[in-house]
Amino acid sequence: MAVGAAVLVLVILAIGIYALMIKKKTEKAVKNSRPFGSWGLARGEISGGAPKLKGARWFSFEELRLATNNFSTQNVIGSRGYGKVYKGMLAVDRQMVAVKRATAESMQGGAKFKTEIELLSQVHHMNLVGLIGFCFEEGEHMLVYDYMPNGSLRDSLSGRTGIILDWRKRIRIALGAVNGLTYLHEHANPPIIHRDVKSINILLDETLNAKVADFGLSKLIKDTGASGHITTQVKGTLGYLDPEYYMTQQLSYKSDVYSYGVVLLEILSGKEPIERGKYLVREVRTAIERGGINALAQRWLLDTILAESPMTPSILGSFVRLALHCCEDYGTNRPKMSEVMKELEAIAEDMGDNERDEETTKFGGGVLAIHPYAGSASFDYSGSGGNIVPSFVQP
Known part of the structure; x- marks a missing residue:
């Protein structure tokens, strides 16, 4: 009798733990699918008069599709491990923008995407690229920045x-x-x-x-503490x-x-x-x-x-x-x-x-030969560029 009761308690306990795990997993999935709930926004409120977050606007997928000419390859101004960057023009005010569109493989969870948006929307400085807005719709993660016409x-x-x-x-x-x-x-x-x-x-x-x-x-x-660093x-x-x-x-x-x-x-x-x-x-x-x-x-x-x-x-x-x-x-x-x-x-x-001092010098003595690496393509250290990349770091 006592053994049966003990087994019953263990079964109930196991069911309770399992139910709790399922609940947490579900809550996490909901949080990732609707990460912006704490902002008082829902996916159905994306289009039309898009709301703002500390200066960052929530764009609909359709707005950015039109801005980039349906994400045309002719609008691509950058391509790296995370995806592509497109040049675009917003229909509302004709503003030029850069749209960073993540690939499915590089996408982070919705909660992490929200954290990145919150970070970017908090920093404002003349020497930082400004975040204009973002898109979280149709399975897309996109960030919209000021367009920099002279590249990197x-x-x-x-x-x-x-x-x-x-x-x-x-x-x-x-x-x-x-x-x-x-x-x-x-x-x-x-x-x-x-x-x-x-x-x-x-x-x-x-x-x-x-x-x-x-x-x-x-x-x-x-807080880095007394050590001045964090382990990550x-x-x-x-x-x-x-x-x-x-x-x-x-x-x-x-x-x-x-x-x-x-x-x-x-x-x-x-x-x-x-x-x-x-x-x-x-x-x-x-x-x-x-x-x-x-x-x-x-x-x-x-x-x-x-x-x-x-x-x-x-x-x-x-x-x-x-x-x-x-x-x-x-x-x-x-x-x-x-x-x-x-x-x-x-x-x-x-x-x-x-500039007013005549004691200036041209180094190397006369015209130097063409730099031997002047025509080399930019290395892609993400591993997608096909170049030989060492697996260790040497200072």
């Missing part, structure tokens, strides 16, 4: 846009990017670590103002990835600083972070150690455009030292992003003074 910094460095970036323009772009990143680290509430700083994520508007884009991997930092899964792009973060899974603001230092070296050289198995950080560091500043041109580590630009060795030296300081192996040895900004501002100020 990488596009211009590789010559794809036809824009000639002289030394002054490059410093201005670098300053714009570091200004946006400093805002994320020190002025956003809560602070944000970007986690994927790279030249392809620095976009240029019609007057070449730099705007940091693509917060898909960004991490909200509510490693995400980012090889060549830009902080080696300390890669090895320890400890993410910090200094991880972005490392990536930004790599961007500075791209600005200097025109090269990508990894070319033909060679790491740009290591190549520049070795050249400086063996031959000083003049060795950069001799080793093809100074963009030919800059090699023919008048500049003082002191300005170039300051820029290279700053970039390598950002790329120190250990985060504790790197500057804060705001400190990087101050250093760049000082370099820009020195450039203004030295």
Whole structure:
């Protein structure tokens, strides 16, 4: 009798646990299918007078289909692991936009998509790409951004846009990017670590103002504690990835600083972070150690455009030292992003003074030969580009 009662209790308990698990699973599914319920919105309220979230508009699928000419291949302005980016024009106000459309394989859950929208709608700065709105309909995850007509910094460095970036323009772009990143680290509430700083994520508007884009991997930092870091899964792009973060899974603001230092070296050289198995950080560091500043041109580590630009060795030296300081192996040895900004501002100020100084130099002595990698295509470190990508990170 007692044994039978005990078995009955266990059966009832098992049924209760199973029912609870099913309930939680159902609630999670509902949350993912209707993640925006807490905003007081439902899927049936998408079309027509679209509501807003902290400045971000909820677009219907039909609106974005029309804006992009039915997602025409002629409107594609970017394609990466997550999907494609389309240029579009909104029918209501004729505004040009960029529509980021995720593939089914790269889609995150509805709740995570909502979190990303909330993050993007909270950050407003002149050097960050602005979120206009989003679409969560017809099984689609789409984000709508301000359109940047001059593409990415990488596009211009590789010559794809036809824009000639002289030394002054490059410093201005670098300053714009570091200004946006400093805002994320020190002025956003809560602070944000970007986690994927790279030249392809620095976009240029019609007057070449730099705007940091693509917060898909960004991490909200509510409290790093006394350690100054958080432990999290490693995400980012090889060549830009902080080696300390890669090895320890400890993410910090200094991880972005490392990536930004790599961007500075791209600005200097025109090269990508990894070319033909060679790491740009290591190549520049070795050249400086063996031959000083003049060795950069001799080793093809100074963009030919800059090699023919008048500049003082002191300005170039300051820029290279700053970039390598950002790329120190250990985060504790790197500057804060705001400190990087101050250093760049000082370099820009020195450039203004030295414009009137006749003691300028053309590095390398005369016209340099064509850069051996000038025609190489942009690497795709997501693994879809067919290029050889090392499976480990070397600083």
